[in-house]
Amino acid sequence: xxxxxxARAVSSPPPGVxxxxxxxxxxxxxxxxxxxxxLDRTDIMIEPGEFVAIVGPSGCGKxxxxxxxxxxxxxxxxxxxxxxxxxxxPHRKIGVVFQTDLLLYWRTVTENILLPIExxxxxxxxxxxxxxxxxxxxxxxxxGGKYPSELSGGMRQRVAICRALIQDPGLLLMDEPxxxxxxxxxxxxxxxxxxxxxxxxxxxLFITHSIEEAVFLADRVIVMSPRPGRVDLDLHIExxxxxxxxxxxxxxxxxxxxxxxxxxxxxxxxxxx
Amino acid sequence: xxxxxxxxxWQAVVxxxxxSEFVLPTPWTIVKRIVSDWMLLFRHAWITVLEVVFGFGxxxxxxxxxxxxxxxxxxxxxxVYPLLVALQTVPKVVLAPLLVLxxxxxxxxxxxxxxLISFFPIVIATVVGLQALxxxxxxxxxxxxxxxxxxxVKLRMPAALPNIFGGFKVGIGLAVIGAVIxxxxxxxxxxxxxxxxxxxxxxxxxxxxxVIVISGVGVMLFSIISFLExxxxxxxxxxx
Numbered sequence: 001x002x003x004x005x006x007a008r009a010v011s012s013p014p015p016g017v018x019x020x021x022x023x024x025x026x027x028x029x030x031x032x033x034x035x036x037x038x039l040d041r042t043d044i045m046i047e048p049g050e051f052v053a054i055v056g057p058s059g060c061g062k063x064x065x066x067x068x069x070x071x072x073x074x075x076x077x078x079x080x081x082x083x084x085x086x087x088x089x090p091h092r093k094i095g096v097v098f099q100t101d102l103l104l105y106w107r108t109v110t111e112n113i114l115l116p117i118e119x120x121x122x123x124x125x126x127x128x129x130x131x132x133x134x135x136x137x138x139x140x141x142x143x144g145g146k147y148p149s150e151l152s153g154g155m156r157q158r159v160a161i162c163r164a165l166i167q168d169p170g171l172l173l174m175d176e177p178x179x180x181x182x183x184x185x186x187x188x189x190x191x192x193x194x195x196x197x198x199x200x201x202x203x204x205l206f207i208t209h210s211i212e213e214a215v216f217l218a219d220r221v222i223v224m225s226p227r228p229g230r231v232d233l234d235l236h237i238e239x240x241x242x243x244x245x246x247x248x249x250x251x252x253x254x255x256x257x258x259x260x261x262x263x264x265x266x267x268x269x270x271x272x273x
Numbered sequence: 274x275x276x277x278x279x280x281x282x283w284q285a286v287v288x289x290x291x292x293s294e295f296v297l298p299t300p301w302t303i304v305k306r307i308v309s310d311w312m313l314l315f316r317h318a319w320i321t322v323l324e325v326v327f328g329f330g331x332x333x334x335x336x337x338x339x340x341x342x343x344x345x346x347x348x349x350x351x352x353v354y355p356l357l358v359a360l361q362t363v364p365k366v367v368l369a370p371l372l373v374l375x376x377x378x379x380x381x382x383x384x385x386x387x388x389l390i391s392f393f394p395i396v397i398a399t400v401v402g403l404q405a406l407x408x409x410x411x412x413x414x415x416x417x418x419x420x421x422x423x424x425x426v427k428l429r430m431p432a433a434l435p436n437i438f439g440g441f442k443v444g445i446g447l448a449v450i451g452a453v454i455x456x457x458x459x460x461x462x463x464x465x466x467x468x469x470x471x472x473x474x475x476x477x478x479x480x481x482x483x484v485i486v487i488s489g490v491g492v493m494l495f496s497i498i499s500f501l502e503x504x505x506x507x508x509x510x511x512x513x
Contacts, residue, residue, distance in 0.1 A: 072415055090416050102410055115417065119417040119419045
């Protein structure tokens with residue numbers, strides 16, 4: 001294994017992208033011809049380099065919001081701007097991590113990570129040092145030649161994160177990326193994600209249904225409630241970084257958790273009997 | 274092992290039970306006949322192989338574009354696909370006499386039958402393979418800015434290949450049946466023709482020899498497809 005120089009082999013990290021969601025609504029048409037509102041006149045502003053978590057139950061429109069920002073769905077009304085540019089199609093500066101790893105099983109780890117480069121007709125060979133660097137950062141050095149079927153679930157999701165980061169995206173979108181992992185793996189991934197982000201400092205929009213995950217990772221936690229999806233709370237998390245796991249017992253951490261939980265209780269998402 | 278045992282029992286029982294070799298020849302007699310008449314058998318088998326290869330080749334060349342049309346066009350899917358599925362239940366061999374009527378005694382009806390019978394499994398396997406792809410996979414490539422052409426080349430096609438080769442494997446076996454049935458109905462050459470000739474002359478040994486050769490042809494063609502599959506399709510199982 002050749003050690004890769006700590007300096008960035010390909011390019012210096014671009015500054016994070018700013019995100020403006022302006023009065024965006026999205027409704028889905030059903031087979032019966034009805035229209036189901038998923039997102040209702042939502043405004044969210046995200047500063048460059050901010051780590052924002054959106055937390056909410058299923059059906060609150062958080063995944064819809066992500067798909068709209070990723071340019072995978074058109075908004076019914078309103079508009080979304082990335083660095084002042086209206087989103088009409090997938091933007092070149094974004095990387096997306098989905099709930100499942102979505103690795104192509106017939107490609108090796110390295111080939112999977114290079115897929116976005118191939119799609120954009122870049123020279124894959126130029127990015128090989130960056131692939132090695134990313135794999136090292138997620139603790140998978142030497143795994144480049146393996147196939148996804150040879151990796152555990154956690155390792156596969158790490159590869160998916162490397163794939164999203166290969167082009168040093170100004171905006172990283174993560175749609176419940178740790179939802180399919182076991183609790184211990186998840187804990188490790190949360191720590192690793194924070195470490196990676198601190199070394200890059202791009203803009204991250206992290207979608208989750210875990211209050212704890214959101215409060216631990218984010219600078220800002222946006223709480224959404226369902227039918228139709230709306231923003232109920234926009235909470236700034238003022239905890240020093242890097243956050244250690246022990247921060248879970250910090251009274252401020254506990255207080256943030258309680259404030260988010262309270263929203264869900266008032267909306268009937270969480271009830272205690 | 275089991276095959277050898279069966280052959281040994283067969284070899285032993287025929288003389289012991291006093292069965293005439295005219296009714297049931299022993300394996301050894303058949304082998305001797307294959308060796309002594311190999312030129313004749315080979316000449317006819319070669320004709321059959323060509324019929325199968327052409328029929329199957331046309332089925333591949335038309336079946337995959339048909340499957341793509343069904344996959345990409347709603348109109349095609351609604352109009353053509355149900356018809357194809359319904360047609361698949363028709364035993365194509367019953368068309369053989371009609372094909373001879375329309376296409377004559379030459380190559381055409383055999384190739385057409387081999388084509389027709391292998392076309393359906395190839396189309397259906399390809400459509401099923403293309404449709405089996407998870408939607409989020411497509412979203413992933415789209416989020417990278419991939420065009421539909423890129424989605425097809427990088428994702429849809431490789432993901433559907435195992436199914437497509439499944440269709441090929443079914444199709445090649447059926448194509449052999451199609452060609453031989455075509456030869457049974459009306460032909461002047463081909464292994465099926467040779468067998469009909471042998472039967473009409475009560476030459477049971479040659480008839481059996483033809484069965485062995487046809488089976489050999491089927492196994493050989495199937496092996497070629499399997500070989501290509503191993504070369505082209507990523508073997509999921511081999512990677513632990």
